[in-house]
Amino acid sequence: MNLLNLFRRSREGSAGAAKERLQILLAHERVDSEAPEYLPMLQKELIAVIEKYLDVDDEKVEVRLERGRELSTLEVNIELPGAEKLQGRARGRPTAGTLLQA
């Protein structure tokens, strides 16, 4: 182990972590604050489109976001009715898997 690194790390301490967290967060916030909050709209429109084809329960929609330095990920999980619930419903509707990932 490099002794110099040991010293450098101890000097940086937790402040290094603080700086990195702030840089990532603020880079995102500065962009976000110029545009209107898009996530509620995005979710609404996304669900509207999917509802044209499938039954969607509002309570079964999960949106997860992770802001990163290199990339961010947006994950939308929509739980759809399973085979049992679909039985007896109008034919011709798609019987997609129980989970749709967008």
Next chain:
Amino acid sequence: MARIIVVTSGKGGVGKTTSTAAIGAGLAMSGKKTVVIDFDVGLRNLDMILGCERRVVFDFINVIHGEAKLHQALVKDKRLENLAVLPTSQTRDKDALTRDGVEKVLDQLRDEYDYIVCDSPAGIERGAHMAMYYADDAVVVSNPEVSSVRDSDRILGLLSSKTRRAERGEEPVKAQLLLARYDPARVEKGEMLKVDDVLEILAIPLLGVIPESQSVLKASNLGMPVVLDESSNAGKAYLDAVKRLMGEQIEHRVLAPERRSFFQRLLGRTA
């Protein structure tokens, strides 16, 4: 049925957000399902102190406006499975909170959680009022310093008149003092108010004394509630306070502040 606790102070910068995070995490560590809510609209900070800022999607105001479901806005803590955070909006102003909106959200959370801890903004305006209105308990955070103690007294007045419990003539909000940033060495030298002095003036029960401690800054740098730092005196003091909040009888002890060791100073290490 959850108990609603407001963490409030009047004066700014005394340690409300630090205390909300520590108390919320402490309750979760004791196995209580806990949600912490940031009421400081426009100045979102609780998410940073808890280290989940990068995962915030929706906020309290989105839920109140029906733009997102409550369960979508709650951010689950990655370390403590019993802890969730409801972040506030960074972009809107404090008028976005309405009493009805807040009540609806609290009613939904009440069934699912054991404790709801509300981080109040500073001041005695709308935001602070919203944070305390539905409270069952209040943690009044004060520093051993004249203006902070004076503001705490103002807040105690509001708690006994401007809350739902007060308006309905129910059992009053149970207010307890959390004396934060306490430095026994300076108290010893007569530079700072003593615990007993503050208690005598405010005449409320003591929930705990949190020492001035470097580990608080380190914890906020890392985005980790200070109660998870086992070597921290402030963390230990918060855990004692949490036990008292849950009704346990724990003797008060004033833990010493942490001083930098000679070796740490030699290395110029701060945290």
